[in-house]
Amino acid sequence: MHLSRYLAVVLLALLGLGLTSPAIAGQENPEAEITAPSLILTGVAFDVTVDAPGDSAGLQVRLGEETFSLEQAEEEPQWRGEGLKVPSSGAVEISVINGQGAVLAETTSRALPGWISILPPLLAIAIALAFKRVVPALFFGVFVGAVLAVEVSLGGVAQGLLDTMQVYVLQALADEGHSSIILFSLMIGGMVGIISKNGGTLGIVDRITSYASDSRRGQVVTGLLGLGIFFDDYANTLVVGNTMRPVTDKLRISREKLAYIVDSTAAPVACLAFVTTWIGYEVGIVGTAVANIEGLTMSAYSIFLNSILYSFYPLLALYFVFVVANSKRDFGPMARAERRARQTGQVLASGANVDEAAGEGEELKPKDGTPRFAYNAIIPVIVLVVSVLGGLYYTGLQAVSNPETATLSQIIGEADSYKALMWGSLLGVLVAAALSVGQRILTLEETVEAWYSGLKSMLFAMIILVLAWALSEITAVLHTAEYLTSVLGDWLPAGAVPAVVFLLAAATAFATGSSWGTMGILMPLVVPLTWAVLAANGMNDPAHYHILYSSVSCVLAGSVWGDHCSPISDTTILSSMASGCDHIDHVRTQLPYAMSVGLVALLVGTLPAGFGLPWWVGLVLGMAILSGLLRVFGEEVDIADPDIEPARVASS
Structure with missing residues (x-):
């Protein structure tokens, strides 16, 4: 009994001390909480914030042997x-001290040499260049960054590998905006599949090709068709190439020229x-890149729309x-190919190696007897365009502070x-499906299968996009x-x-062969760098x-480019x-044209525009120079009688 009383007294005393000690401590050392990056770079500035009572005068931050003053924020x-800044790598003790030198709060960060922060994107680019595969390159870049974010050790490698998927890829998928982009991209791919399978896309082709009557008109029509099928580059390439090939063969247009027009419009x-x-892919990577930039309040879509003028x-x-x-x-080489086709009817070079069946796109090809009604493609596309424009206007009107005075750009x-x-x-897919099923062109099952076939064509791009988002998060963690x-x-x-970015993007895309992969690797770096x-x-x-x-x-x-x-x-x-063109012949004949346009775009457009030249001036000058180059260096190619049958239209 005496022992129990003794324990009760001791317990009450301890409780009393516990209740009174915080007040005493608060009087001597005001409570504080410091927030600092868990990972910092040597020689690169970083910020810390301290939550402390408003009357805490003389607060300082101690980094090793150095101290830095703190300024009270508005909040x-x-x-x-x-x-x-810290001068050397390793563990860094960060402390908050008051005017008397007493430590109020402390934390530990890890400092890495600055050059290490660029390893993940550099390795991603290098692997893409070496192996010509973007997905492994992006994954390895994320993995290396995840390891660096933890620690470079055997345990860190294991943890980094797990974090690659469980943290960074998962975060990329879990983000609401990212999920919206993925759903949009898959849905529009599905719409392309439906309007290809129901004959609507070929209906547009039939309308345009009725104009072609000679080689010049045939080329112009091919280019117009390339503009008309603007909603997807793969669909553009497959439809225009396969559809116009018999027409251009008859008009004695070389397969090299057909491939150039198809490739350079898609x-x-x-x-x-x-x-x-x-658009979903582009807006997605731009949105991720601008998300963490302080002071930039424009939406990703608005930035994209403004960037078109400088493309x-x-x-x-x-x-x-x-x-x-x-x-x-x-x-x-294109002049020689065209002269050969015009004068001999030989639309393919001697010994050309082609596999025309490989480019047919059988999965989305309409069944025999399917009617080719252009409106089955035009109406869904119009619904898609109008719905997006209407949605932008509606959501923007809801967001502006004063709708009555807001401009359209605002x-x-x-x-x-x-x-x-x-x-x-969503509306585009539903309309395309309703037109297909309502006219009994496709059954409901066939419509779903066509939608799924179109959707599958987007899956690989979505994998690249998710990994690009994950790499973007890694570069933010590493302060690249x-x-x-x-x-x-x-x-x-x-x-x-901009000019440096243009050259870097061109070199990466040339070596990897992927526009989307290049955008995924570079955009997370370029936007923050430009802003900084x-x-x-x-x-x-x-x-x-x-x-x-x-x-x-x-x-x-x-x-x-x-x-x-x-x-x-x-x-x-x-x-x-x-x-139906030999691949090497296509590359060989297109390269001089692409190089000419690229150099003019760089030297007359991108570089001067970066220093203030209005975009339209650079565009007009570029057009004039390209027209002059064709006039000076171009050779006139005779137009042959289209009634003469080509001597040879295929070779393998």
Whole structure:
């Protein structure tokens, strides 16, 4: 009994001390909480925030032997320490001390050499170049970054491998905006599948090809058809190449020229049009890149729309297709191919190796006897476009503070593009399905199968996109953009950034053969880097946003340029197959045209626009120079009688 009383007294005493000690401690050392990055880079500035009572004067941050002052933020009781740096790597003790030197709070961070932060994207690019495969390259980049984010050790390698999927890829999929982009892209791919299977796409083809009566008109019609099927580059390539091949053979247009027109309209128009299978991917990677940029409030869709004006290569590539088609002139190997076709009717080079069946796209080819009604493709596309535009306007109107005085650009800038794109893609699919089933062109089962076939064509791109999102998160954790800014910001002129981006994107796409893979690798780096360079030069204001728009466009444009020049490009290979052209002959004849347009776009458009030249001036100058080049170096190709049968239209 005496023992129990003794224990009760001791317990009460301890409780009393516990109740009174915080008050005493609070009087001597005010409570504080410090927030600092878990991983920092040597020589690269970082910030810390401290939550402490508002009357805590003289607070400082101690890093090793150095101390830095804190400034009270507007959001009391928060204090900030900005521009802090550590000189060496390893564990870093970060402490908050008061005026008397007492430690109020402390935490530990890990410092890495700055160059390590660029390893994940560099390794991704290097592996893509070496093995010509984007998915393993992106995955390895994410894996290396995950290891660096934990620690470089045997346990860190194991944990990094698990985090690659469980943390970074999962986060990429779990994000609501990312999921919206994936659903939109899959749905629009499904719509393309339905309107291909129900004969609607071929109906558009029939309308356009009725105009072709000679070689010049045949080339122009082929180019117009390439513009008309703007919603997907793969569908564009397969439909235009396979459909126009018999027409161009009859008109004595070389297979090399057909493949060039097909290839040079497919990707450029798909990356420029604002409702395509590309748009979800493009907006998705731009949105991820701008998500963590302070001070930039524009939506990803608004940035994309503004960047179109600075997409000099795709715009000039489309222009040059029609100039060449309408001029009766060609130069380089293309001139020899066209002269051979006109004068001998031999549309293929001697010894050409072709596999025409490989480009037929049998899975989405309409059944024999399927009616070719153009409106079965036109109506769903119109519904898609109108729905997206209406959704942008509606969501933007709901978001602006004063709808009555808001301008159209302000409304679109505030719009929820994810909602608009999902609404439009859903309505487009439903209308395409209703037209197919309602006219009994396809059964419900066939419609679903066609939708699924179109959807499957997008799966590989979605895998690339998810891994690109994961790599973007890794570069944010490792502060890659901040390191690049610290290295490049002092000497790289802000106006030169778009040109450098254009060349880098072109080189990567040329070596990897993938526009989408190049965009996925580079966009997460380019956007934060461009913004940081602008900020370092005091140019991060709307007057200089054209540099940001141009940099975004240069990732896309450079990717397409490199894709056009690359013999391993998926669209280049598909263009050769769909056109029934020897692949090497296609690359050899297209390369001089793509290089000419690319250099003009870089030197006359991208570079001057970065330093303030209005975009339209660069575009007009580029058009004039390309027209002049064709006039000076182009050789006139005679137009043969279309009634003369080609001497040879196939060779294998």
